[in-house]
Amino acid sequence: MNVLAIDSSNLVMGVAVATEQKVLGELTTNSRKNHSERLMPAIAQLLEAVALKPADIDRIAVAEGPGSYTGLRIGATIAKMMAWTLKKELVGVSSLEVVAQNGRYFDGYIAPFFDARRGQVFAGLYENNNGNVVQSVPDRLLQIEDWIVELSKLGKPVLFLSNDLEKWEDLLQTQSYAVLGESTQNVPRAAELARIGARKEPVLDIHHFLPAYLRLAEAEAKWLAKQER
Structure with a gap:
């Protein structure tokens, strides 16, 4: 089984491709750059490097949080989009x-x-x-x-x-x-995410998969506070 792992839940951005026996490739950065601009190109770069096409992926494992609200939405959205369009399994793993x-x-x-x-x-x-x-x-x-x-x-x-x-x-x-x-x-490894993701049960409903925020976004929290006054 080929597992694509995606982690943009925090400052570190990581992608990896692994089977249950072997890490085929891994890419990690640890810098303040926009995950929304860099994540898809990183996935494409890694798949090309390991000579796989998106259709060759069997399962997608995404870091589901907790973490950055924006980073979690980016990772979850891309993982869901790929899982749905490619008709692949999706697994969420705690960051x-x-x-x-x-x-x-x-x-x-x-x-x-x-x-x-x-x-x-x-x-x-x-x-x-x-x-x-x-x-x-x-x-x-x-x-x-x-x-x-x-x-x-x-x-x-x-x-x-x-x-x-x-x-x-x-x-x-x-x-x-x-x-x-x-x-x-201290740095999360997308290869470990792939390893864990290969062992967990996939989500039953891709459309309703949500990150584990553990708290509301700041804008939502302020809005709710105003409603309670």
């Missing part, structure tokens, strides 16, 4: 679960997170189970101070993984249980 794979062999908890501004983070908690990363609690949005207190009660080392680690590094280093990921561990 935090993808990052957590970089701590697969850590002896303790794995805590991937994305900065969500205003002192908040999109956070997940995972564990290594014989080399498999399993979710301990659902992904959520919360204040990082509350998260730190919660994790301090677990009684195990916690590996923090995030492309936004630098922003919270000083605070996390004060925690005795905290282990900070290396630079290569």
Whole structure:
């Protein structure tokens, strides 16, 4: 099975093509550039590089969030469009679960997170189970101070993984249980997204697939606040 993986959920943009046994190709960037302009050309470039046509893809795996509202919409829209027009399977995978794979062999908890501004983070908690990363609690949005207190009660080392680690590094280093990921561990890999996506059940209704925003877009939140006054 050929799996095309698409991740534009945060600053990192990644695409990969893989089978269940082999990574055929992967492209990753980590810079502030417009995903809406770069994602489709990156997919086309990668497919050409691995000598595959869009019709050769069997399944599309997309990072479904949490993350950037705009980035999630871009990735989900392209993945849905391709799955529908090519009549291929579509699978959504937690963006935090993808990052957590970089701590697969850590002896303790794995805590991937994305900065969500205003002192908040999109956070997940995972564990290594014989080399498999399993979710301990659902992904959520919360204040990082509350998260730190919660994790301090677990009684195990916690590996923090995030492309936004630098922003919270000083605070996390004060925690005795905290282990900070290396630079290569903090970047989500589209090849891991493809691997996970190959194992999950595809969505039943492509048209109604939605990203996991975990919160309203800022404009929507302001509109609702006005209605409640």
